[in-house]
Amino acid sequence: MCNICLIEGVKAHMLSRRSLFSGAAVTAAAGLAAGALSARPALAQASGRVVDLTHAYDSDFPTFDGQPGILYETDKDFEPDGYHLFKLTIFEHTGTHIDAPLHFSQGGTSVDALPVENLIAPLCVVDISDRAAEDPNAMVEPADIEAWISAHGAIPEGACIAMHSGWSARIGDPSWRNLPDGTMAFPGFSRAATDLLAEAGAGSIGVDTMSLDPGNSADFAVHYAWLPSGRFGIEGLANLDQLPASGATIFIGAPKHRGGTGGPARVMALV
Incomplete structure (x- = not known):
């Protein structure tokens, strides 16, 4: 999620929350390191089927502000150079991508500094597709998390x-x-649900939409709570319908440009 019109609001909000989350981020970092260790049982039982959770994207891929998220410029062509090479201009929060804590917090962890053990993790898929078919701004609610736990542990x-x-x-x-009238609309998480997930020890959240918050969000409550806590998010996931609700392991190929707030990622799941 990225919109230049939000910059001033983001600055004001993140400064007011800095002291609130500084301690929480340290606590979260200590707990999240268990991600790769927790994934080991699922890896041991995996069938070997790999599901690509990443959309291929180009300048037509939809973005939050409506501007192209990636631009290609030919630097070398096979004729006369003997090989192909593009110069790419990429905005961090486009395509299937990561939101690092720094994206919505002052002094938060940048994408290159995410602990690698947090980039391999057990994957829990919460299906709200029936509700989203009726409500384009449907949210994952605490009841959805509680139902998942009841069914899967x-x-x-x-x-x-x-x-x-x-x-x-x-x-x-x-x-x-968008809705037909141009109003932005897509599902996301509720703040109450992500608060519950933080308490449960989850390390990251992901969505198959453009933003962790629903399209009609006016305050980006999930971004402002989840990211400053030291956790990260993944937006624009693909093929979640090909995965079981539990038992898969996610591999998150985070970019590693120094000081980045996030960026396009190659994300896969092993079932």
């Missing part, structure tokens, strides 16, 4: 909790981003 320490809303099938259609 406790959330593993450091797990990634992914929202499956069915939105991935809308890529290429304007409804992935």
Whole structure:
């Protein structure tokens, strides 16, 4: 999620929350390191099937502010140079990408500094696709998390909790981003749900939409609570419908540009 019109609001908000979350981020970092360890049982039982959770994207891929998220410029062509090479201009928060803590917090962890053990984790898929088909701004609520736990057991320490809303099938259609009247609309997490996940020891959250918050969010409450706590998010996931609710392991190929607030990522799951 990225919108230049929000910059001033972001600055003001993150300064007011700095002291509140400084201690929480330290606590979170200590707990989240269990992600890769928690994934080991699932890895041992995996069938070997790999599911690509990443959309291929180009300058037509929808973005939060409506501007192209990636631009190509030919630097070398096979004729006469003997090889191909593009110069790319990329905005961090486009395509399937990571939101690092720094994206919505002053002094938060940058994407290159995310502990690598947090980039392999048990994957829990919460399916709200039926509700999202009726309500384009549907949210993952605490009741959805409680229902998942009731059906599948406790959330593993450091797990990634992914929202499956069915939105991935809308890529290429304007409804992935907007209602017919142009109003932004897509599912996301509720703040109450992510607070519950933080208490449960989850390490990251993911969505198959453009933003961790629903499209009609006016305050980006999830971004302002989840990211400053030292956790990260993944936006624009693909193919969550091909995964079980529990038992898969996610591999998050985070970019490593120094000081980055996030960036396009290659994300896969092993089932």
